Amino acid sequence: MNFQAIAAIYTFEMARFFRTLKQSFISPVLSTSLYFVVFGTAIGSRMEAVDGVDYGAFIVPGLIMLSVMTQSISNASFGIYFPKFIGTIYELLSAPVNFLEIVIGYVGAAATKSLFIGLVILGTAYLFVDLDIQHPIAMMSFLLLTCLSFSLLGFIIGIWAGNFEQLNLVPMLVVTPLVFLGGSFYAISMLPEFWQTVTLFNPVVYLISGFRWAFFGTADVAIGISLGAIGLFTLACMGFIWWIFKTGWRIRS
Amino acid sequence: MSVILSVQNVRKTYDGGFEALKGASLDIQEGEIIALLGPNGAGKTTLISTICGISSLTSGAITVAGMDIARDYRKVRAMIGLVPQEIALEPFETVINSVRFSRGLFGKAKNEAYLDEILKTLSLFDKKDSKVMALSGGMKRRVLIAKALAHEPKVLFLDEPTAGVDVELRKDMWNTVAKLKGQGVTIILTTHYIEEAEAIADRIAVINGGEILLVEDKAALMARMGKKQIRIELLEPVQEIPTKLAPYGLELAPDGGGLTYTYDVNAERTGITGLLNDLQAAGLQMRDVQTQQSSLEDIFVDLVQEDGA
Numbered sequence: 418m419n420f421q422a423i424a425a426i427y428t429f430e431m432a433r434f435f436r437t438l439k440q441s442f443i444s445p446v447l448s449t450s451l452y453f454v455v456f457g458t459a460i461g462s463r464m465e466a467v468d469g470v471d472y473g474a475f476i477v478p479g480l481i482m483l484s485v486m487t488q489s490i491s492n493a494s495f496g497i498y499f500p501k502f503i504g505t506i507y508e509l510l511s512a513p514v515n516f517l518e519i520v521i522g523y524v525g526a527a528a529t530k531s532l533f534i535g536l537v538i539l540g541t542a543y544l545f546v547d548l549d550i551q552h553p554i555a556m557m558s559f560l561l562l563t564c565l566s567f568s569l570l571g572f573i574i575g576i577w578a579g580n581f582e583q584l585n586l587v588p589m590l591v592v593t594p595l596v597f598l599g600g601s602f603y604a605i606s607m608l609p610e611f612w613q614t615v616t617l618f619n620p621v622v623y624l625i626s627g628f629r630w631a632f633f634g635t636a637d638v639a640i641g642i643s644l645g646a647i648g649l650f651t652l653a654c655m656g657f658i659w660w661i662f663k664t665g666w667r668i669r670s
Numbered sequence: 671m672s673v674i675l676s677v678q679n680v681r682k683t684y685d686g687g688f689e690a691l692k693g694a695s696l697d698i699q700e701g702e703i704i705a706l707l708g709p710n711g712a713g714k715t716t717l718i719s720t721i722c723g724i725s726s727l728t729s730g731a732i733t734v735a736g737m738d739i740a741r742d743y744r745k746v747r748a749m750i751g752l753v754p755q756e757i758a759l760e761p762f763e764t765v766i767n768s769v770r771f772s773r774g775l776f777g778k779a780k781n782e783a784y785l786d787e788i789l790k791t792l793s794l795f796d797k798k799d800s801k802v803m804a805l806s807g808g809m810k811r812r813v814l815i816a817k818a819l820a821h822e823p824k825v826l827f828l829d830e831p832t833a834g835v836d837v838e839l840r841k842d843m844w845n846t847v848a849k850l851k852g853q854g855v856t857i858i859l860t861t862h863y864i865e866e867a868e869a870i871a872d873r874i875a876v877i878n879g880g881e882i883l884l885v886e887d888k889a890a891l892m893a894r895m896g897k898k899q900i901r902i903e904l905l906e907p908v909q910e911i912p913t914k915l916a917p918y919g920l921e922l923a924p925d926g927g928g929l930t931y932t933y934d935v936n937a938e939r940t941g942i943t944g945l946l947n948d949l950q951a952a953g954l955q956m957r958d959v960q961t962q963q964s965s966l967e968d969i970f971v972d973l974v975q976e977d978g979a
Binding site: 419421422424425426428429432433436499500503504505507508509510511512513514665669670 | 684685719722723724725726743744745746747748750752754756758759760761762763767770771772773774775776777778779817
């Protein structure tokens with residue numbers, strides 16, 4: 418293992434984050450506050466509690482997931498796309514590193530950033546609603562796994578993307594709908610029966626459900642299935658990235 | 671001296687079907703400076719990219735210090751530094767952080783004193799904490815060199831290092847290259863500037879159409895291929911070359927005021943004495959006589975033209 422290389426990539430990537438710390442901090446706090454004002458206070462005050470959880474609190478796990486998923490993808494995809502775009506990827510390709518070290522460096526940094534943002538949003542949520550996290554360890558584990566797996570997905574998107582439009586295509590066309598339809602703002606049981614079945618094909622449902630279980634002890638699907646789903650998703654992403662580096666797809670001519 | 675880099679019958683076909691290297695072979699000695707000369711599209715950069723692991727080779731073998739570049743990629747790549755042709759740098763980062771990143775990426779522990787020394791050698795030390803985007807083109811190119819040297823490589827590839835660099839800086843860079851050679855670094859350089867190869871290389875390899883046409887000691891190459899010319903300025907211009915002088919294959923200047931005679935320095939008889947006698951016999955009076963030797967550039971152009979023919 419080339420630990421120096423992992424540390425070098427990680428530090429270099431985190432430096433980008435710290436350069437724009439204010440933006441990184443302000444934007445999630447602002448958007449979360451808006452969600453709480455609109456959904457939690459304005460609309461939420463007229464909504465019943467869901468599974469015994471006040472609506473304002475009910476949406477917290479979904480809101481965190483929404484931001485963490487999109488942030489992970491955009492951080493990780495940009496992190497590897499930028500060197501491709503400006504040409505500095507040559508250094509990575511000619512360095513004594515293997516794919517695992519590159520992935521740990523880039524994905525680790527991207528996941529750290531989104532974990533930070535997730536925690537900032539959680540902190541902001543405390544300003545608006547009463548929260549009592551029932552399974553804090555499970556909550557942190559779910560948060561971490563989500564940061565990690567979606568950063569892996571972002572890394573793949575960054576390698577695949579040939580231009581900036583494509584870089585935004587997958588997050589906009591695929592991830593945002595999946596997250597919105599994944600039960601961020603409602604319980605699956607609130608949907609008509611047919612749509613409940615359709616929803617089970619949305620992987621994000623399992624993440625949000627598991628994450629919400631960690632908060633309130635209630636879930637749409639069993640916690641074991643949630644864990645299995647996110648584990649499987651992480652493995653699939655890792656496998657794909659291994660293949661990318663083995664074949665040089667989109668990175669090595 | 672031992673062979674540090676060996677390229678054996680390397681072929682590279684790109685996905686589109688373009689064959690950039692058609693069985694190139696080359697042995698590079700430890701501690702030498704070798705210049706790869708070739709026109710645009712000859713395969714210089716492809717060869718370097720293949721050795722450094724940026725593109726994969728289609729067939730053939732490359733070893734560095736006896737180690738296969740694919741099987742022992744960690745050891746091999748840790749020995750190699752690459753200065754790419756295009757300036758590619760993270761614009762928002764500072765010079766020193768960019769250089770630190772390179773050192774770490776190649777698996778070396780921190781050594782600020784060494785990095786400072788590199789920056790000083792390349793006259794970059796006072797720009798250490800400047801952002802890369804604030805530097806001039808020549809400065810950026812030196813940052814690329816600093817990055818390539820950050821992990822103390824044994825073999826350094828310079829892909830057109832002085833493109834777009836002013837004369838003074840170019841001389842500076844030549845000095846740096848000489849200094850590195852003094853430290854035992856093997857240097858492989860591609861260039862368009864033949865004077866550059868002439869000034870700093872020990873050996874010259876000419877590459878064209880994906881093949882290495884020749885590899886030769888610079889001095890030997892220039893002696894072997896070198897032609898000398900005598901330019902004779904006439905007191906009175908002539909309309910045409912007198913028939914008596916036809917065997918010498920002279921060239922007449924457009925204004926008729928000068929004649930050029932080309933001869934081979936290595937030939938047994940250069941024909942100079944005969945020519946001068948015959949000129950006099952033909953009644954031509956000389957105003958001035960100059961000799962000039964062909965440069966590496968002329969040799970190179972001849973070689974590539976022959977190859978194309």
